[in-house]
Each structure stands twice: as structure tokens, then as C-alpha cells.
Amino acid sequence: MTQIPELHAGTPFDELDDYIALARLSGLVLSPDGSLLICARAVLDDKRAEYVSSLWDPIAIVGGGNSAGQAAVFLAEHVSQVHLLIRGDDLGKSMSRYLVDQIEHHPRVTVHRHTEIRAVHGEKYLEAIAVEDNRTGDQDTIRVRALFVFIGAVPHTGWLADAIALDDHGFVLTGVDAIHARADGSLPINGGLSRTLETSLPGLFAAGDIRRGSVKRVASAVGEGAMAVRQIHEYFERS
Structure with a gap:
């Protein structure tokens, strides 16, 4: 043998x-100054749902692919509000249709199109993100307790x-x-x-x-x- x-x-x-x-x-995360940082992926399941809802509510997710969509649908079952941020205007461009349909009809998921993060705010913990409309330049602040970024991966x-x-x-x-x-x-x-x-x-x-x-x-x-x-x-x- x-x-x-x-x-x-x-x-x-x-x-x-x-x-x-x-x-x-490893998942890629954008630091506030725009540089890429490598971070560990968080693994969430129903056993952690109570922990998530108590500490990470509301939540922001960056990304327009299936990973972001699946995270949005899952987390929306455990928190009061999920903000999904995409740079373009078409959620279906890189996401499966079944996820798009679930997200667009979910009462606790808000899709922010043409939106990019410009800064994160908080003292000891994340409290809010500053976002910008990449067409008009208009800025806004969204209060969140957690931020998940699904923008790709880097092979080790x-x-x-x-x-x-x-x-x-x-x-x-x-x-x-x-x-x-x-x-x-x-x-x-x-x-x-x-x-x-x-x-x-x-x-x-x-x-x-x-x-x-x-x-x-x-x-x-x-x-x-x-x-x-x-x-x-x-x-x-x-x-």
C-alpha cells in the first residue's frame, strides 16, 4: 500500500x-481608511441566535453576492433590522434569484443601493456607519451594532x-x-x-x-x- x-x-x-x-x-474586510485587512470568518448557527440578537442588533452587511444574501436572510430571523449595502443598483446581478426574492420581501431587511461605507463610528463598540450614495455624494448615518463584509476572499x-x-x-x-x-x-x-x-x-x-x-x-x-x-x-x- x-x-x-x-x-x-x-x-x-x-x-x-x-x-x-x-x-x-479568509474573508476580506475594509478598514475605515479603505485598506484591506484579513479577518477570520464568523460562523453563526441557531445556537448563537440569542447571543446575536442581544448584542448585534441592528446589523449591516456589505456585499451583493450569495454569501451576503444568505447572511442577510439568516440574520434577519434573529435581529430587528438588517441593512444590506450594495454598490450597484441590481441585487440580482450577482445573487441567486431565490435569495433576491426573499430579501426584497423580508420586512426586516432594507437594501441600500449605490451605497458605500465611508467611516465607522463608536467608542468601545461599533455604534454607527457613515455611508455615501456613489451617484450623488449624499451622505447618511446608519446606526448598527455589527458589520459583516462579504467582498471576496484571499487564499492562504x-x-x-x-x-x-x-x-x-x-x-x-x-x-x-x-x-x-x-x-x-x-x-x-x-x-x-x-x-x-x-x-x-x-x-x-x-x-x-x-x-x-x-x-x-x-x-x-x-x-x-x-x-x-x-x-x-x-x-x-x-x-
Whole structure:
């Protein structure tokens, strides 16, 4: 039986027969001066609902994708008011229709279109946010106790940068993209088409959100993990 080696800090990649690249994503948060900060994601469930409603009411959410929409619908069941802020005018541009319908008909969700945060206010805790209409420049203040920002994610792949090909944002290249990125350029393209999750380092596979072009959903990540296992077996069969 082939043993999957234990990975630890400092393990050279050329000592690994095969490996599925595991990394995580952090949510991005905008600081008051507009710079990007990395923060941990908050995980909320019904067990924390009472805590949320007592300390984080009302709530503001920034973002127009499904993650923001799902958060708005969930949190609106536990607080008196959720303010959803989007920069554009069309909530359905990047959000699924079922979420748009729920949000637009939810009595405790207010959608603020063409709206951007300009400052946050509070002494010990968040008390309010200053917002601006990006068309007219009109400013307003919204009183909130918590702010969730869903504007994208950054992959924690710095530890892979010297070993495999990444795109400009740090996402792992796989399949045909990885083949094209290999330094020697000598590997035939048809040599890797059947292993769509293999990186630029033969025998190293990536699955889930850290892979460029992946669908950022839990179900998709689980499916890619299963695919990667299958492709690892194929790799051994052909090696």
C-alpha cells in the first residue's frame, strides 16, 4: 500500500509522492481608511441566535453576492433590522434569484443601493456607519451594532508560491492552466487533460476554493475532493 507522507513545516515537495493541497480562505474586510485587512470568518448557527440578537442588533452587511444574501436572510430571523449595502443598483446581478426574492420581501431587511461605507463610528463598540450614495455624494448615518463584509476572499497559499504555479491573486492553477504554466513548457498538453485537479507539480492536487476557477460552494469543494482522490489513483496507475 502506498503511504501518504505526513506533511509538516519544511517538508520538501520533491519528497512527496502525492499530496492534495489544503489551504483556507479568509474573508476580506475594509478598514475605515479603505485598506484591506484579513479577518477570520464568523460562523453563526441557531445556537448563537440569542447571543446575536442581544448584542448585534441592528446589523449591516456589505456585499451583493450569495454569501451576503444568505447572511442577510439568516440574520434577519434573529435581529430587528438588517441593512444590506450594495454598490450597484441590481441585487440580482450577482445573487441567486431565490435569495433576491426573499430579501426584497423580508420586512426586516432594507437594501441600500449605490451605497458605500465611508467611516465607522463608536467608542468601545461599533455604534454607527457613515455611508455615501456613489451617484450623488449624499451622505447618511446608519446606526448598527455589527458589520459583516462579504467582498471576496484571499487564499492562504503563500507556502506554495515557490513550489507550484499560482495566479496573480494566489489561487492555485490546475489542469490545462497548470500545464501551460510549467516552466519547461515541454510537457504535452494531452499528458494532463484527464487530471483536471493536478497542479503544475506532478502528483500534487488541489481541490476546493483555493483552486482558480472553482465554484466557491461547500458542495463543489466536497465533490472536487472526491474527484482528486480518483485522480490520485489514476496518477499512480500511470506512474
